[in-house]
Amino acid sequence: MDFALSQEQAAVRDLCRDFAREVVSPAAEELDREHRFGYDIVRQMGDLGLFGLPFSEQYGGAGADFLSLCLAIEEISRADAGVGITLEAAVCLGAAPIHDFGTEEQKQAWLPDLLAGRKLWAFGLTEPHAGSDAGATKTRADLRNGEWVINGAKQFITNCGTDISAGVTITAVTGKGGGGARNGDDAEISAILVANGTKGYHVLPGYRKLGWHSSDTHPLSFEDCRVPEANVLGSRGGGYRQFLHTLMGGRIAIAALSVGVAQACLDASLAYAKERHAFGAPISKQQAIQFKLADMAMETELARTMVYRAATAYQNGTGETTDEVRMLAAMSKLYASETSKRAADQAVQIHGGYGFMEDYPVARYWRDVKVNEIGEGTSEVQRMLIARLLGL
Template identity: 55%
Template sequence: MHRLDDEYEALRATVEEFARDVVAPVIGDYYERCEFPYDIVRRMGRMGLFGLPIPEEHGGMGGDYFALCLALEELARVDSSVAITLEAAVSLGAMPLHRYGTPEQKAEWLPRLASGEVLGAFGLTEPGGGSDVPGGMRTMAVLDGDEWVINGSKAFITNSGTDLTGFVAVAAITGRREREDGTTAPEISTIIVPSGTPGFTVSKKYSKVGWSASDTRELSFSDCRVPAANLLGERGRGYAQFLRTLDEGRVAIAALSVGLAQGCVDESLRYAKERHAFGVPIARYQAIQFKIADMETRAHTARLAYYHAAEKMLAGEPFKKEAAIAKLVASDAAMDNARDATQVFGGYGFMNEFPVGRFYRDAKILEIGEGTSEVQRILIARQLGLPA
């Protein structure tokens, strides 16, 4: 999948134009105000971006996950806040419902998710949990008659407190199961909690280093009651289901990372031709040329990695290792390119009014979210057969 066919290329070009003409001119102001860009998000909804991998029968575009990745890359070339809003809404919000929801749940939520009318969120990470999701989970859900009663908290949840947020799918311990060795392990299930449900509290937005125009919050649940029918997927399979979601999400985050890395190349090329030092454009200096060449090499290599992972995913082949490689390589490329682009810009690269300043602030989280770089290395090692 190294050459895009006409349909993919048309989508890529459309999103590229939207990002350049609609997002780029205004997103810096949203970013500095730490304000969610509702107008941009609604326009993305009208374009069908939130429904790219959702079947037409549920109001989507009937495309695939690679189409979503192409859109994420082009958006992230100019801004990662907008890109992560789309990624989380589709990968973490809509796709679990598409894969595991009941017909009733799909009918209620998918058309609105696909149109961007509402955003979905996924509540997995907890304040003390980090990468140890099963061992660190404390949120509990107890079945009381025909209702789940949820108590606990979640941290770093994207799209959880916007005016468009429709629900958060919450991972919670719903019991314990016995292992073969006689010990027990927590039974984790996923439950849909609509926004505004009594007992469900959304905290104020975090003050973040980057992704300042996206919505990220801590959530708490205190005797929060929802119908038993809000169980998403099979009871006790919530974590296993989310592992599949994470594998797909890593390909999407890799695409977003490539977009940021390529955006650094775009901005550095433009600036190097305009900026003069000692009487000539700095693009004439070999030190600058080598730096930009290295940046382009990283972006190109990372793009090939996520294309390969997506190709295996769409073919129905195992892709866990390839997804981890793509996420690791691409997030490294984003971080390295952001640093080098800032160096090319010199003092102006340290100013938030320039895109590379935002890129630098946005890049670090890509080595942390949806599995840290250390977790990716563990996954790659396990897939190679190395012992746990």
């Protein structure tokens, strides 16, 4: 078994590490403080080809593998998790469903701009009354005179309200008898593409969030919003299967994001522990601090290894998702997100009172990591999935 990265993978990691250090890190504190979306950073990530990494060259992608994308997300998130989630959501939730399930016309229409990072596409699954239980979606799309008429609401949607947002893929109930959902009424769920600017599609004011301040998150509403019948993603009734597959890659990518923040916590804590003196010596000489740092390093490395394994299995199994990939995706997301949470907590502790102040980045890391245990499936949902795959 070879755990070494290929030359191409290492090159992506190094490129992103340099970019994150030179461009993202210096801007991170200000973007966080001002709750500002980093348009210039997104443009530069587009120029580097990061939004097209795992996609076919035919549509402007780089033809790299899924692990390369995870390496990019890890390195960017090490500098700013808000920028990391912008990249993750744009690729895994925005472009991937169109790439994996779209018709040729849909791919031609949207992918070139999305893969170049000139435009962002969002993914609207979560609703006010359907989050973990995403199959209980209430948003409806009724086919009338060759158009889908959409009514409903989505919430907590990433990348839908920026100046470069081009549209959203939403899930909606399009009829009965689909056998797709688990909500007891045998709803047919389809995924439908809605372009920004479509009449009846409203992006509502953004949220006041605990963290990820450099990312863009809004609720959406649909009031008799009409789009052409051809905007159904792939085929009618495929929405449930499509979002399960989409979340599989998304979870591994969130795990990569989590590893990036855990590594940032370790980096900051190591440096601080060496410079901060107490009782006549650097605190790094105290065994209590050393053990915290040793645990952070070990858990971060273990989480990284799980991401590499899950990403490789996902890459090899593209198309139909196997139980092995489901298990690895759930485990890596669960373990890495909880690792990042522990790492941020210990990083603040190692910084003492300064850790509670915004003068050091660990306060931002602490605010940013909580959502890793919530987005794209909560920790409880990951444990449910693992238990189910254990046959329970």
